[in-house]
Amino acid sequence: MDLDSAIHTHVCWHAILTNAIAERGRLSEIMIAMDNQCDLGRWLHGEGNKHYAHLASYHTCLALHAAFHQCAGEVAALINASDYARAEAMIEFGSPYLDISAALIRTLRAIKTETRSSSGQCSFSRDLPSRATL
DSSP, X not given: OOHHHHHHHHHHHXXXXXXXXXXXXXXXXXXXXXXXXXXXXXXXXXXXXXXXXXXXXXXXXXXXXXXXXXXXXXXXXXXXXTOHHHHXXXXXXXXXXXXXXXXXXXXXXXXXXXXXXXXXXOOHHHHSOXXXXX
């Protein structure tokens, strides 16, 4: 999977949370809060670390990815506690969740740009797992 697919999958988390609020669903808050359980997280903590730890943007990405999962886990906990109004407020425009999400996407794009410019082509997508999900 390429980095653009990983970004797309990441963006889908907003819809997952929004749908869980609307449908009064339940989510695995513990798993969602763990940044090393999704495909992208496993890559960041594994192969990505081996190949890109020298990039400042990689370390920023690692921190933002962890913060994203922490926020998403908090939203999931509110959904599971039936506190839908607070959960919805946590993912609204201007919320830390959306700010972190946007920063993470920018950083993933920066890594893609840095790896492409340093080698003439992007090897980032080669090292990602087949399905990069958050």
